[in-house]
Amino acid sequence: AWTPGRILDEQVRLVRERIGDERVICGLSGGVDSAVAAALVQRAVGDQLTCVFVDHGLLREGEREQVEQDFVAATGVRLVTVDARERFLSALAGVTDPETKRKIIGREFIRVFEQAAAEVSAAARTDSPDGAGVRFLVQGTLYPDVVESGGGTGTATIKSHHNVGGLPEDLTFELVEPLRTLFKDEVRLLGAELGLPAAIIRRHPFPGPGLGIRIIGEVTADRLATLRAADLVVRQEMTAAGVDDQVWQCPVVLLADVRSVGVQGDGRSYGHPVVLRPVTSEDAMTADWSRLPYDLLARISNRITGEVPEINRVVLDITSKPPGTIEWE
Numbered sequence: 348a349w350t351p352g353r354i355l356d357e358q359v360r361l362v363r364e365r366i367g368d369e370r371v372i373c374g375l376s377g378g379v380d381s382a383v384a385a386a387l388v389q390r391a392v393g394d395q396l397t398c399v400f401v402d403h404g405l406l407r408e409g410e411r412e413q414v415e416q417d418f419v420a421a422t423g424v425r426l427v428t429v430d431a432r433e434r435f436l437s438a439l440a441g442v443t444d445p446e447t448k449r450k451i452i453g454r455e456f457i458r459v460f461e462q463a464a465a466e467v468s469a470a471a472r473t474d475s476p477d478g479a480g481v482r483f484l485v486q487g488t489l490y491p492d493v494v495e496s497g498g499g500t501g502t503a504t505i506k507s508h509h510n511v512g513g514l515p516e517d518l519t520f521e522l523v524e525p526l527r528t529l530f531k532d533e534v535r536l537l538g539a540e541l542g543l544p545a546a547i548i549r550r551h552p553f554p555g556p557g558l559g560i561r562i563i564g565e566v567t568a569d570r571l572a573t574l575r576a577a578d579l580v581v582r583q584e585m586t587a588a589g590v591d592d593q594v595w596q597c598p599v600v601l602l603a604d605v606r607s608v609g610v611q612g613d614g615r616s617y618g619h620p621v622v623l624r625p626v627t628s629e630d631a632m633t634a635d636w637s638r639l640p641y642d643l644l645a646r647i648s649n650r651i652t653g654e655v656p657e658i659n660r661v662v663l664d665i666t667s668k669p670p671g672t673i674e675w676e
């Protein structure tokens with residue numbers, strides 16, 4: 348029978364057999380998938396693993412700290428952080444098309460990650476007796492990622508998914524994907540079995556391209572700051588209301604090219620709307636909009652329009668998937 352303990356033991360054994368005494372690298376995103384994959388591999392091979400965290404500047408408030416502090420404290424994993432915020436902003440300047448954004452973010456991510464991996468590999472060569480560099484790359488790919496990216500049988504690509512630790516085109520690493528047959532809820536059970544903190548295990552899914560695909564329009568530093576502030580309010584209020592476990596995730600989307608007239612403070616405002624997209628789902632393949640309590644929605648709306656001057660309207664997305672996808676881009 349399927350128990351988290353058994354799956355974990357089995358995967359740890361397989362990973363240990365596969366990796367032997369070679370070096371391995373893993374990209375961390377701040378999400379539960381890469382965290383569980385990394386913790387599992389750490390359990391299997393310890394310090395043969397080095398994790399790399401790319402800060403692409405499209406993260407939410409506090410996410411970098413959660414990886415650098417909380418995850419490292421929980422696992423003792425060896426971590427290298429790369430600050431690539433400027434690089435991603437420049438690459439995204441002037442770009443509004445969703446697929447183009449996704450491709451740019453995916454491409455830049457791979458370049459930055461490859462460079463970091465090369466450095467980790469060079470360091471490994473220096474301190475290993477046989478001069479071997481990094482041979483394996485861990486990815487937190489889940490079963491639904493495999494299917495939606497067209498890796499399953501006969502399915503079309505719906506969106507080009509960018510997954511952290513993204514696949515280099517001229518693959519120089521052998522892939523280790525210990526979560527490839529699992530769904531999200533199973534991965535969370537595995538994370539608990541590995542002793543990861545609840546804050547990491549329960550974290551809602553967050554896409555690899557991050558806030559870059561939640562700004563409808565060009566991605567700029569100012570818009571990122573606006574969206575980050577609104578998103579933080581939503582997460583705080585949802586947690587305070589105790590509804591985190593009732594929703595799959597709640598993207599907050601900034602309609603950066605839309606303006607509407609309002610009254611804010613002492614006068615007329617001409618600001619942007621944010622969309623709340625709370626959904627319930629089993630596996631992200633289908634979803635329904637969450638019936639969040641009206642008083643929670645009211646608090647979120649009051650706080651965002653009161654605390655984020657650029658935003659003067661909060662709207663609720665009541666579309667199921669299909670026909671809507673969960674993310675707007």
Ligand code: XMP
Pocket residue numbers: 505506507508509510511552553554555556596631632668671672673674675676
């Ligand atoms: P959609 O918008 O396709 O999203 O209904 C389904 C689920 O996937 C997440 N998502 C991504 N995750 N890289 C990821 O790692 C991506 O490029 C990506 N795009 C969407 C989304 O948040 C939802 O949970």
